[in-house]
Amino acid sequence: MMKREHIIAFGGTWYHFFIKPAQGLCVSKKADARFTFSECILPGAYDDFYAAATEKHIHVVCQDAAGAIVYLTFDGETWTTRRLLENRDKTPAFKNLTLTLIGNFVNLFYVIHSKDDDILVHQLLGDAAGQPKVVDYIQGTDFSVCSHQTSDLTLLYRNGEEVYGTKKFRWSRKDFDGFQPLDCGCNLEHAAITADEDDNLQIAAYAAFDKFVNILFLTKNTNTDECAISAVHLVSGQSEGLAMSDVGGRLSISWCENGLVMTTALSENNKWNAPKKYIRGTTQENVLYHIQSDSESFFTYGYRQDGKIMLYLTRDILEHPPKEKPRRQALRSETPNGGTETHRRQNTPAGTEHAQQLEFNPRHGTPGTDYVRRSVYTADMAAVRKLLKSQNDIIVEMLKKITALERAAMGKTDLAEDMGQIDRLAAENAAREDGHK
Numbered sequence: 001m002m003k004r005e006h007i008i009a010f011g012g013t014w015y016h017f018f019i020k021p022a023q024g025l026c027v028s029k030k031a032d033a034r035f036t037f038s039e040c041i042l043p044g045a046y047d048d049f050y051a052a053a054t055e056k057h058i059h060v061v062c063q064d065a066a067g068a069i070v071y072l073t074f075d076g077e078t079w080t081t082r083r084l085l086e087n088r089d090k091t092p093a094f095k096n097l098t099l100t101l102i103g104n105f106v107n108l109f110y111v112i113h114s115k116d117d118d119i120l121v122h123q124l125l126g127d128a129a130g131q132p133k134v135v136d137y138i139q140g141t142d143f144s145v146c147s148h149q150t151s152d153l154t155l156l157y158r159n160g161e162e163v164y165g166t167k168k169f170r171w172s173r174k175d176f177d178g179f180q181p182l183d184c185g186c187n188l189e190h191a192a193i194t195a196d197e198d199d200n201l202q203i204a205a206y207a208a209f210d211k212f213v214n215i216l217f218l219t220k221n222t223n224t225d226e227c228a229i230s231a232v233h234l235v236s237g238q239s240e241g242l243a244m245s246d247v248g249g250r251l252s253i254s255w256c257e258n259g260l261v262m263t264t265a266l267s268e269n270n271k272w273n274a275p276k277k278y279i280r281g282t283t284q285e286n287v288l289y290h291i292q293s294d295s296e297s298f299f300t301y302g303y304r305q306d307g308k309i310m311l312y313l314t315r316d317i318l319e320h321p322p323k324e325k326p327r328r329q330a331l332r333s334e335t336p337n338g339g340t341e342t343h344r345r346q347n348t349p350a351g352t353e354h355a356q357q358l359e360f361n362p363r364h365g366t367p368g369t370d371y372v373r374r375s376v377y378t379a380d381m382a383a384v385r386k387l388l389k390s391q392n393d394i395i396v397e398m399l400k401k402i403t404a405l406e407r408a409a410m411g412k413t414d415l416a417e418d419m420g421q422i423d424r425l426a427a428e429n430a431a432r433e434d435g436h437k
Helices: 374-410 419-436
Strands: 004-010 013-020 024-031 034-043 046-053 058-063 069-074 079-086 098-102 105-114 117-125 133-147 153-159 164-170 188-195 201-209 212-220 227-235 239-247 250-257 260-265 276-278 287-292 297-305 308-311
Touching: 004 046, 013 034, 013 046, 034 069, 034 308, 046 098, 046 287, 058 105, 098 133, 105 133, 133 188, 153 188, 153 201, 188 239, 201 239, 212 250, 227 260, 239 297, 250 297, 287 308
Parallel strands: 004 287
Antiparallel strands: 004 013, 013 024, 024 034, 046 058, 058 069, 069 079, 098 105, 105 117, 117 133, 133 153, 153 164, 188 201, 201 212, 212 227, 239 250, 250 260, 260 276, 287 297, 297 308
């Protein structure tokens, strides 16, 4: 499995999270041009972890040496540790721990093994903390998740019946819709998923055809569920670690093929460019980095060299300190459960790794200011469209008048929009010609 590490912007500083052999989960801060002064925050941690940052905290989930899921938070000065899920076997196993943010609310997804089945689990952390909830049966531990501008989430996975598809989490009711099969006519593996500005799903995945493996790109329309498919690349040899990112407004796909990182980008005519291959030194290990700044969260490949981290797609993002987001004082009405700051912090009891004990207790309260209701969002967008249309109409009228003046100066006949205007313009042009004589 491809090595995965996390680089998080918090408090105007870059933090690098990684597993250090014989030590555990470590973090280092970027000072000047290098990441230095690493600190072990969870000794003996298993290499299955995820890091993300909200306005006031860094959030990290990881497995300890006994396979328990541990939740760590950092407020800029102190690390706090809490155990979320105990492991009866006392042995760590890959659960694909994944964090996804909706504003300042933290969503944790992972896979547990119960008897003969694998189960996909969702849990809210932080201020909106709840107990784990079973999402669905899943084949293996492979799944992807993306967030929408409407504050919803979409999961992509192969369910217990070996059907590949999606399941959407509706933030407004803190629950999932039904499973939607992805009708693409082929078997997909190790997919990456994002949502565009229109909430259409964009999926990059491996697909096997006979003896050949292709990388495909799929777009699923959010309104019609229609799925458009295009071929990206025919894989030659061994490949792994498929990632998709939208950096600088350009959608890119990255993967590792025969030990070398390759990337391709979507051109302006919606065609995928010829893949670019990155040659590296034999001592430089490829790492799939999760980068999160104030406005972006994406995966890209890179490597470490002399204390520096070099990224292939975005070489300059780590060159400068991240902008520190100004902190605000929370209002009483901004707590997820409608309470005050002093009443909302409650510890969730530790769970046990068994399907029957994963029951969810959702919070149905007033959302925070980072959440926008669908009705408000729709109304705001309608107002923006109306404003833009009005501005566009004004610009069109101005262009018509400018064109008319230019044509009059050149002695040319203006374009008519109706039959009545043809007669009027003809008379005006005739009078203009008589005046010139």
